[in-house]
Amino acid sequence: MTEAFFDPSSLPTGSAVDYGGGVTDCASCVVRNRAICASLDAAELALLGKLGRNHRVKAGQTLLWEGDDAPVVANVLEGVLKLVVAAADGREQIVGVVFPSDFIGRPFGKESPYSVTAMTDAEVCIFNRKSFDDFASAHPDLQHKLLRRTLDELDRARHWMMLLGRKSAEEKVASFLLEMSERLSGQGCNSGAQSGFELPFGRQQIADILGLTIETTSRQLTRMRAEGLLDLPSRREIVINDRAAMEAIAG
Amino acid sequence: MTEAFFDPSSLPTGSAVDYGGGVTDCASCVVRNRAICASLDAAELALLGKLGRNHRVKAGQTLLWEGDDAPVVANVLEGVLKLVVAAADGREQIVGVVFPSDFIGRPFGKESPYSVTAMTDAEVCIFNRKSFDDFASAHPDLQHKLLRRTLDELDRARHWMMLLGRKSAEEKVASFLLEMSERLSGQGCNSGAQSGFELPFGRQQIADILGLTIETTSRQLTRMRAEGLLDLPSRREIVINDRAAMEAIAG
DNA sequence: CCGGAACATTGACCTGGATCAACGAAAAAT
DNA sequence: ATTTTTCGTTGATCCAGGTCAATGTTCCGG
Numbered sequence: 001m002t003e004a005f006f007d008p009s010s011l012p013t014g015s016a017v018d019y020g021g022g023v024t025d026c027a028s029c030v031v032r033n034r035a036i037c038a039s040l041d042a043a044e045l046a047l048l049g050k051l052g053r054n055h056r057v058k059a060g061q062t063l064l065w066e067g068d069d070a071p072v073v074a075n076v077l078e079g080v081l082k083l084v085v086a087a088a089d090g091r092e093q094i095v096g097v098v099f100p101s102d103f104i105g106r107p108f109g110k111e112s113p114y115s116v117t118a119m120t121d122a123e124v125c126i127f128n129r130k131s132f133d134d135f136a137s138a139h140p141d142l143q144h145k146l147l148r149r150t151l152d153e154l155d156r157a158r159h160w161m162m163l164l165g166r167k168s169a170e171e172k173v174a175s176f177l178l179e180m181s182e183r184l185s186g187q188g189c190n191s192g193a194q195s196g197f198e199l200p201f202g203r204q205q206i207a208d209i210l211g212l213t214i215e216t217t218s219r220q221l222t223r224m225r226a227e228g229l230l231d232l233p234s235r236r237e238i239v240i241n242d243r244a245a246m247e248a249i250a251g
Numbered sequence: 252m253t254e255a256f257f258d259p260s261s262l263p264t265g266s267a268v269d270y271g272g273g274v275t276d277c278a279s280c281v282v283r284n285r286a287i288c289a290s291l292d293a294a295e296l297a298l299l300g301k302l303g304r305n306h307r308v309k310a311g312q313t314l315l316w317e318g319d320d321a322p323v324v325a326n327v328l329e330g331v332l333k334l335v336v337a338a339a340d341g342r343e344q345i346v347g348v349v350f351p352s353d354f355i356g357r358p359f360g361k362e363s364p365y366s367v368t369a370m371t372d373a374e375v376c377i378f379n380r381k382s383f384d385d386f387a388s389a390h391p392d393l394q395h396k397l398l399r400r401t402l403d404e405l406d407r408a409r410h411w412m413m414l415l416g417r418k419s420a421e422e423k424v425a426s427f428l429l430e431m432s433e434r435l436s437g438q439g440c441n442s443g444a445q446s447g448f449e450l451p452f453g454r455q456q457i458a459d460i461l462g463l464t465i466e467t468t469s470r471q472l473t474r475m476r477a478e479g480l481l482d483l484p485s486r487r488e489i490v491i492n493d494r495a496a497m498e499a500i501a502g
Numbered sequence: 503c504c505g506g507a508a509c510a511t512t513g514a515c516c517t518g519g520a521t522c523a524a525c526g527a528a529a530a531a532t
Numbered sequence: 533a534t535t536t537t538t539c540g541t542t543g544a545t546c547c548a549g550g551t552c553a554a555t556g557t558t559c560c561g562g
Contacts, residue, residue: 143391143398157409158334214539222540
């Protein structure tokens with residue numbers, strides 16, 4: 001499955017020629033106030049809207065391939081996607097998980113440093129990278145938003161490095177569950193971390209996030225359930241019973 | 252050693268009051284063309300120069316503490332510094348190594364997400380964070396440079412996550428040596444990676460970068476020397492004899 | 503040149519997590 | 533409803549890398 005998931009040439013390029021593309025209505029976009037677009041006023045939004053296209057992606061589909069030319073960037077409207085770095089022999093490390101309102105792709109760079117694959121069915125608002133780069137260069141506020149977002153991502157990535165390099169399996173799983181409960185609750189309208197939530201992916205993906213095997217991941221979860229720390233009502237549901245204890249374990 | 256390494260209130264704040272601070276001469280700065288300042292013209296440079304102060308730091312000294320308020324950002328003029336995330340029990344993971352012309356600190360954020368410590372004697376051009384934030388917000392070109400730099404750092408961090416989560420000790424050491432040979436050669440005037448180079452730090456620091464123990468690190472290096480892959484003329488010198496083989500191991 | 507401190511190497515041993523393999527349970531397809 | 537497939541759990545075993553301990557080496561201050 002190495003073919004592009006869609007034809008980038010169908011995207012508006014921002015040139016004088018009007019390709020008649022663009023999204024239907026940015027103003028009513030579900031992530032209008034959370035995505036980087038929030039920095040734009042109505043006029044700018046209309047302009048950027050002409051450059052973007054909404055696109056549906058099926059779970060498992062890959063938008064960008066590690067090492068390949070990355071002709072597009074995008075905002076996530078719905079669903080969850082993973083950023084993956086792979087070794088030649090197939091080992092995979094998930095280096096990022098993106099949620100609605102998050103930005104994906106590599107502005108100002110030709111090659112994608114990682115693959116981007118949908119973990120659930122997803123919807124993205126996609127831009128031709130060059131058009132987006134030009135637009136961003138001309139709109140400091142947008143660039144500022146992008147900078148802040150990138151700085152936040154970098155902080156998150158660096159803390160994940162600590163987890164990967166120095167934490168035990170138990171600590172990794174506990175940290176993961178706490179972070180997920182926070183990030184997933186940020187999605188819905190309810191604020192604050194939820195004690196119960198549904199993961200948008202399975203055990204193997206957890207393992208690929210934590211730098212563990214699926215067996216170790218499963219064993220840790222089973223053990224935590226046995227100790228009453230959490231419940232596992234179904235494959236993907238997690239209920240944290242003792243948040244304080246979980247935090248103590250996470251370190 | 253929790254006291255600040257210098258008094259941030261002595262920095263110019265960019266307000267109407269002239270504190271008479273500032274660096275001597277940005278135009279002749281050693282990193283003038285490589286640091287983010289390269290985006291500025293003479294007039295802007297003079298303005299920014301007034302906000303900055305050169306500062307010497309001794310090896311081992313910490314500029315910013317993880318979790319503490321981070322009142323400053325800086326450009327590195329000389330020396331090597333590390334970014335460290337630590338656990339309560341003392342385990343450390345080095346999440347970044349910065350060289351001359353690199354930028355340090357966390358713009359647009361109050362707390363430092365990691366400690367910044369000098370690994371060698373160093374010299375930095377330091378700014379009050381708020382003043383710098385304001386200046387950056389008013390100078391899109393500077394912000395653009397900062398964005399590109401942050402995006403590059405993020406790419407690097409994510410590839411390091413793959414190393415930490417999925418590579419064996421042997422692969423980690425090989426990858427480390429190759430990256431160091433590239434980054435260190437970028438420092439001097441000679442271009443291209445050097446087969447021989449001097450690390451600016453000891454074994455424990457290598458271990459903290461790779462998520463290994465000092466013993467495992469040492470054993471890997473000794474084994475590689477025994478196999479003729481490299482020479483270790485002194486504690487900190489590394490000579491890569493067989494670069495191709497090293498790259499094959501790194502994966 | 504000597505003595506001590508910091509750093510590096512080496513050895514012996516142990517263990518956390520990987521690996522290999524079997525089984526169970528849920529979901530998807532027919 | 534039944535089969536098939538995919539995913540998750542559990543057990544047995546192994547080993548890479550951690551831990552503990554001793555020794556060797558470089559560097560620095562006197």
